[in-house]
Amino acid sequence: MRRMAAGANRTGLIIVGLFLLVAGLAVLAISFGLAAAVAPGLTPDAALQPVAAVFALPFSAVIALVVALILAIIGIRWLAAQVPRKDSAKPLRMQEDARSGVTTVTANVVAAAVEDDLEATPEVVDAQAILRGTARRPELVLHLDVDERADIDSVIADVADRVTRNASQALGVPLSAVGVEVAIARSRQRKQRSVQL
């Protein structure tokens, strides 16, 4: 339920993939003599001297260093983007009129209360909640680990009718979106929960 950099990953993969594919195919075209019709000098038996000459130009080491730095920054930023983001709401401003004082509630406080409320349902083994959006348009994203023999329909009905209603009443507005991800708790071994006679 945390957010991943899915869009950035796919864009990056497509750009790098296209670049490598086109570069590889272009050199292969030269290697198999297909480029000789377009550029007369580029036959398979021609040497790579023009390419090697680029690396022998003055200042090419400094340029390579700059390119290396740029690539390193891209690589590090891309790696850093892989950390899943919670994207919680900024502290909610709950007051009617800012002249008479400001009342703020942090998203984690509301989320922790919702988690406790969720865990009051007997079948729910563990729960995580994230509050996103604003005080006027709050969004709740919930992850439930329910027992494997639980009645899923009744757990979801309980979330829909009780937990989200409590959250909505606490915030004083209808929830603009609620997402529930139901997973099956598998922490305990089956044998530990069964009684053998």
Added chain:
Amino acid sequence: MSARLFRARPARVVPAVILAILILVIAVALGWAAIAAIASAGSGSSALSDGVPGLSSLGEMTWGSAAIIAACVVIALLGLIFLIIGISPGAKRVIGYRMQTPEHIERFEVVLPTSALSGLAAAAADSVDGVSSVRAASNASSTNVTFSTPVRDNDEIRRDVDAAVTQRFDSIAFDRTPTVKVRAHRRQA
């Protein structure tokens, strides 16, 4: 309408991490070569080939040499693989759940990851008499249950497991109830 609350398709984290590390490795190698060239020549105007002796031998190779062709085939294949991974949507990892939206919520979305289907199916199969162990694998539309049993004539157990898992799934209001396939493995007790 904003984006869906849960991403149904994979985010391609592993290929992205591999590619990012590859870019970092190239950056480090290139930076190393550049610093070596600058250090050996002692001036900022030095050429990259001063520090990397292999670069001058590159000029003696021909475009048609086997090493160049092999390297380019690998590069083009890698490019094709990254491109396909980036474009193809990938397998759905969640299954939708049908639910009436209560009046205090504007948009209500309930999903179960495919791993939850496997967990439910395994638990249901495990409750059948005669089953000694269960494995289940799921995608968004079907679940494969494989159980092992010491019983030789296990057709009836297989039918019971199928019934138990199907009944479990039918009791849950999925958007589209996944199909169930059951296989039995006989194992000596």
